C-alpha cells in the first residue's frame with residue numbers, strides 16, 4: 304500500500320526522520336510524502352502522524368500510484384523513433400529534453416478511487432505501458448487531471464491514419480467554407 308502524507312504548519316520534523324523505520328519514505332511534492340508499507344502498518348503510521356502532526360491524506364494500492372520505473376518501462380516498450388517522439392495529443396515533435404511521459408488515465412484519479420477507464424481498458428496497473436504516452440509540456444499541463452476526451456485522443460493519436468484523417472477533414476472544411484462564401488457573394 305501507499306500512504307500519502309502531508310506535512311502541516313504544526314509538523315516540525317522531516318517525515319523521512321519521523322518515519323525512519325520505514326525505509327520507503329519518499330518526498331513526492333512540496334509538502335507531500337509517500338510511504339510504501341504493508342496494509343497492517345496503518346495503525347502505526349496513523350499514530351506517528353497524530354503525534355508529529357502530519358496529515359494522512361489517502362491510502363491506495365501500489366498499482367494505482369506512480370511507480371519508480373514507469374519511465375524506464377516506457378522507453379523500453381516504445382524505443383525512440385527517428386527524429387524523436389511526437390506528442391500523442393497534438394502530434395508535434397518533442398525535443399528529448401522536453402519530453403513528458405504522460406499517464407493517459409491520470410494517477411490523481413486512480414489514487415482517489417476512480418478507476419473507471421482502467422477497468423474499461425482492462426488495465427490493472429496505472430503504470431502499464433499501455434497507459435503511458437509521450438506528450439509535450441503544453442498538452443501535459445493542459446490535460447492535467449482530465450480524462451474523458453483526452454483518453455480517446457491518446458488512444459487515437461497512436462495511429463498515423465488518425466492524423467491524416469484530421470488533416471483531410473480540416474482541408475475539406477476550409478474548401479467547403481470557401482465554396483459557400485463564393486456561392487453567396
Ligand SMILES: [Zn+2]
Pocket residue numbers: 390391392393394395438439440441442443
Ligand atoms: Zn502536445
